[in-house]
Amino acid sequence: MKLIFLVSALSAFYCYGFQSTNLGTYKIYSESLRKKNHHINKIRSKKPQHAEPLSSGEVLSPEFYKSVYVREVAPNDGEQISDVRTTPWDNGGRPQPAIVRAYEDGKLRGRIVDAGCGEGENCIYLASKFGISSLVGFDFAEGAIVAARARVAHLLAARDGALRTVPEFHVGSCTDIARPGSPLLARDDGTEAAPFDASIDSGLLHCLSHADSEEYVRQMARLVKKSGRAFVGCFSTANPDPWQNPRRLSEDYLKGLFCTDNGWEVVDIQETWWSRPPARGSSQGAFCQALWMEARRL
Numbered sequence: 001m002k003l004i005f006l007v008s009a010l011s012a013f014y015c016y017g018f019q020s021t022n023l024g025t026y027k028i029y030s031e032s033l034r035k036k037n038h039h040i041n042k043i044r045s046k047k048p049q050h051a052e053p054l055s056s057g058e059v060l061s062p063e064f065y066k067s068v069y070v071r072e073v074a075p076n077d078g079e080q081i082s083d084v085r086t087t088p089w090d091n092g093g094r095p096q097p098a099i100v101r102a103y104e105d106g107k108l109r110g111r112i113v114d115a116g117c118g119e120g121e122n123c124i125y126l127a128s129k130f131g132i133s134s135l136v137g138f139d140f141a142e143g144a145i146v147a148a149r150a151r152v153a154h155l156l157a158a159r160d161g162a163l164r165t166v167p168e169f170h171v172g173s174c175t176d177i178a179r180p181g182s183p184l185l186a187r188d189d190g191t192e193a194a195p196f197d198a199s200i201d202s203g204l205l206h207c208l209s210h211a212d213s214e215e216y217v218r219q220m221a222r223l224v225k226k227s228g229r230a231f232v233g234c235f236s237t238a239n240p241d242p243w244q245n246p247r248r249l250s251e252d253y254l255k256g257l258f259c260t261d262n263g264w265e266v267v268d269i270q271e272t273w274w275s276r277p278p279a280r281g282s283s284q285g286a287f288c289q290a291l292w293m294e295a296r297r298l
């Protein structure tokens, strides 16, 4: 009996100690960031300053992204969402804290497009808020779009008023999403989804190659209205080795991409933390060092 008690006490101490170390590190770092108040105002750069991405991270294939959105579905109900989660970035159905802050700061209003929306957590969060008139998410992984639409269908079926706006989701690549005939430009019923007041990107840019990143930035410039905003959350070069993927991006790299030649100027970049699944088990635990960028459409 004594032995069982001793083992339980030791394991509880181990688990708590481990978690509080992670959270402690996070809090100390957040505080130092707050004090540092690190931001960059009105940065205009004419030409991309870095031809090569500043990162040793690996670019994964489209097949990888398309294969990870596989969920167990209940028999006889293809729309049912099970609790089996498979993506490495699954955040337990919660929106990213940076998206929540941007909304609460009044920066996300009107028509919003979510690039690389995954299963739609960020769109669904925004769809529950005042001041958002329409939401469109797109992702090139069909499984992600099926899951996002199923989530919305469940919320609508619950009739609990959780959604103030009904988000729409489309399969599409960020490298040609503004092509003529894109569902983001004109819907079948003749209405238009674009132009958007703002685009959000929660972890898409750092998945792309440099060439695709350039094309993505130009495509978004065709979807967002003049003086509209692009918000990007990506893993930063502050993350230490060992590191495999995705790419870690620097402030200069972001400034080079969102430059005047591509139709943008960076107005702010903040260091932040990105929320990750606690079970992921990395050197950064449940958080990863990230950059949160705001750019203005010229």
Ligand SMILES: C[S@@+](CC[C@H](N)C(=O)[O-])C[C@H]1O[C@@H](n2cnc3c(N)ncnc32)[C@H](O)[C@@H]1O
Pocket (backbone or CB within 6 Å): 065, 066, 089, 090, 091, 096, 115, 116, 117, 118, 119, 121, 122, 138, 139, 140, 141, 144, 172, 173, 174, 175, 201, 202, 203, 204, 207
């Ligand atoms: C790290 S996940 C983030 C998903 C979601 N935004 C989130 O916060 O959970 C990156 C997403 O980008 C999508 N993606 C990658 N390359 C893409 C491309 N070229 N066009 C559209 N989506 C892409 C992937 O399928 C994946 O869903």
